[in-house]
Structures are given as C-alpha cells and as structure tokens.
Amino acid sequence: xxxxxxxxxxxxxxxxxxxxxxxxxxxxxxxxxxxxxxxxxxxxxxxxxxxxxxxxxxxxxxxxxxxxxxxxxxxxxxxxxxxxxxxxxxxxxxxxxxxxxxxxxxxxxxxxxxxxxxxxxxxxxxxxxxxxxxxxxxxxxxxxxxxxxxxxxxxxxxxxxxxxxxxxxxxxxxxxxxxxxxxxxxxxxxxxxxxxxxxxxxxxxxxxxxxxxxxxxxxxxxxxxxxxxxxxxxxxxxxxxxxxxxxxxx
Numbered sequence: 422x423x424x425x426x427x428x429x430x431x432x433x434x435x436x437x438x439x440x441x442x443x444x445x446x447x448x449x450x451x452x453x454x455x456x457x458x459x460x461x462x463x464x465x466x467x468x469x470x471x472x473x474x475x476x477x478x479x480x481x482x483x484x485x486x487x488x489x490x491x492x493x494x495x496x497x498x499x500x501x502x503x504x505x506x507x508x509x510x511x512x513x514x515x516x517x518x519x520x521x522x523x524x525x526x527x528x529x530x531x532x533x534x535x536x537x538x539x540x541x542x543x544x545x546x547x548x549x550x551x552x553x554x555x556x557x558x559x560x561x562x563x564x565x566x567x568x569x570x571x572x573x574x575x576x577x578x579x580x581x582x583x584x585x586x587x588x589x590x591x592x593x594x595x596x597x598x599x600x601x602x603x604x605x606x607x608x609x610x611x612x613x614x615x616x617x618x619x620x621x622x623x624x625x626x627x628x629x630x631x632x633x634x635x636x637x638x639x640x641x642x643x644x645x646x647x648x649x650x651x652x653x654x655x656x657x658x659x660x661x662x663x664x665x666x667x668x669x670x671x
Contacts, residue, residue, distance in 0.1 A: 425464050426441065429647060430645060434489050435486065436461070436471075436486070437485070437486055437634075438461075438485045439648070441650065444456065458473060465489070470489055470491065474487065475634075480626040483649075484633065507636065509572065509632050510572040510630060511629075511653075512593055513569055514586050514594065515565065515566070515567060516565075523589065526550065528549055528550060529542070529543060530542065530544045530547030535603065537607070549576065552574045552576075552581060555571045555573075556570060557570060558657065564623050567657075580598070587599045595623060595626055595627040595628050600622070605621070605622065630650075633645070
C-alpha cells in the first residue's frame with residue numbers, strides 16, 4: 422500500500438496533513454488513492470467523519486486541515502471565512518524579483534477571453550484581492566533566473582497567487598494555466614504534453630507550497646508547518662531535473 426500522506430498533527434477532532442503535489446482533494450475516478458479525501462477515509466476508517474476544512478489545487482502541496490466532527494468543521498471553516506487564519510506559501514517564480522517585497526492588490530474575475538473555462542484574470546470590475554510577496558532567495562540555473570518567494574494572501578480568490586505573479590511579470594514555475602500558453606494546460610489534461618512542452622514547464626507541478634497555517638481556536642494558538650517536497654527543494658539547491666519527476670506527476 423502506498424504512503425497515504427504525511428501527518429503533521431492528529432487528535433480526536435483534527436487531522437493536519439501535508440498534501441502531496443499532484444493529488445486532487447476530491448475524487449475524480451474510482452481509485453481509492455486518487456484523492457486526498459479517499460486517502461483520509463482509508464486512514465480514519467470508512468465509518469469515520471471527515472471534512473476537508475480547506476482545499477488546495479491539485480498541483481499545490483502543503484497544509485490541509487481535516488475536521489473529524491461537524492462542530493470542529495463548522496468552527497474552523499468560520500475562521501477561514503472570517504479571514505482569521507494566517508496563511509504562508511512558498512513559491513518559485515521565473516525571473517529575479519526586482520523588489521525585496523511587494524503587495525499586489527489587483528482585482529480578480531473571470532477571464533472571458535480564455536479558452537479554458539476555469540481561468541480568471543486581473544480585471545477592474547473583479548473581486549478585491551490582496552497578496553504580499555517577499556523575497557527569500559534569488560538564484561540562477563541553466564534554465565534561467567528564479568526567485569523563491571514567501572507569499573501571504575490576505576484574500577482567498579481562486580488562483581489568486583498565480584494570477585498576481587503573472588500580473589507582476591514573474592509567473593510561477595511549472596504553471597500550465599497562467600504561464601503564458603494555455604495549450605500547456607489543455608495538453609496536460611489530455612495527457613498529451615510533448616517533450617518540448619515538458620522542457621518549457623521545467624518542473625512537473627506548479628512550484629507552489631502551502632507552508633504555514635496559523636489561527637486561534639479553542640482558547641489556544643495553533644500553527645502547522647509543512648516542508649516542500651524534494652523536487653521543490655532540489656530545484657532551489659541546483660540539482661538537475663530528474664526524469665522521475667515527470668514520470669510521477671505528468
């Protein structure tokens with residue numbers, strides 16, 4: 422049986438997980454290992470209660486909270502809805518970020534020009550959005566210049582971090598939807614990525630990791646931290662892009 426996930430914390434009411442990249446939160450097919458919630462049920466037992474409190478995109482790794490009771494689920498989701506949960510992400514962006522820190526507050530809404538229905542964009546009549554970016558490290562590899570960023574979103578819009586990075590001119594490494602060529606996403610969904618497209622993507626998954634969640638609940642402060650996966654840290658360390666990466670995720 423494959424590893425289900427890395428457990429950060431578990432008690433009677435709460436399970437905190439470091440979700441691997443490439444895993445959807447909810448089922449899209451019958452394989453019991455193909456979604457996070459299915460793996461959670463394998464871990465807890467099919468008769469147990471399990472509610473995903475927060476979610477991450479398929480390709481984004483990091484901290485996910487699972488409530489084991491309806492009361493815990495309602496209370497924790499209320500904290501998220503009231504913006505009382507502090508989130509920190511790590512991202513690897515193309516290029517050397519010019520400022521050491523910047524805040525992007527470009528409004529976001531549906532991209533009506535896109536050929537992909539789920540795609541959003543910066544638009545004046547969109548929903549208020551705010552993301553803080555601070556530089557952790559600038560580095561150079563054979564593939565180009567890159568920046569590791571610590572990201573603090575202050576709103577929870579769909580694809581917010583990725584769109585704001587594209588808007589600032591530093592798209593997320595491995596992003597198939599907001600990296601400048603929508604055909605990458607279409608071919609990925611159809612499992613038809615070419616060798617040339619994989620080379621352009623550089624990484625098998627978008628380089629975005631939900632590293633930290635902080636909140637106050639039940640009269641105490643909680644903090645969960647999760648480390649990025651090896652392909653993420655290897656890329657920063659200058660290690661060559663392994664063919665195993667593509668085989669696992671693409």
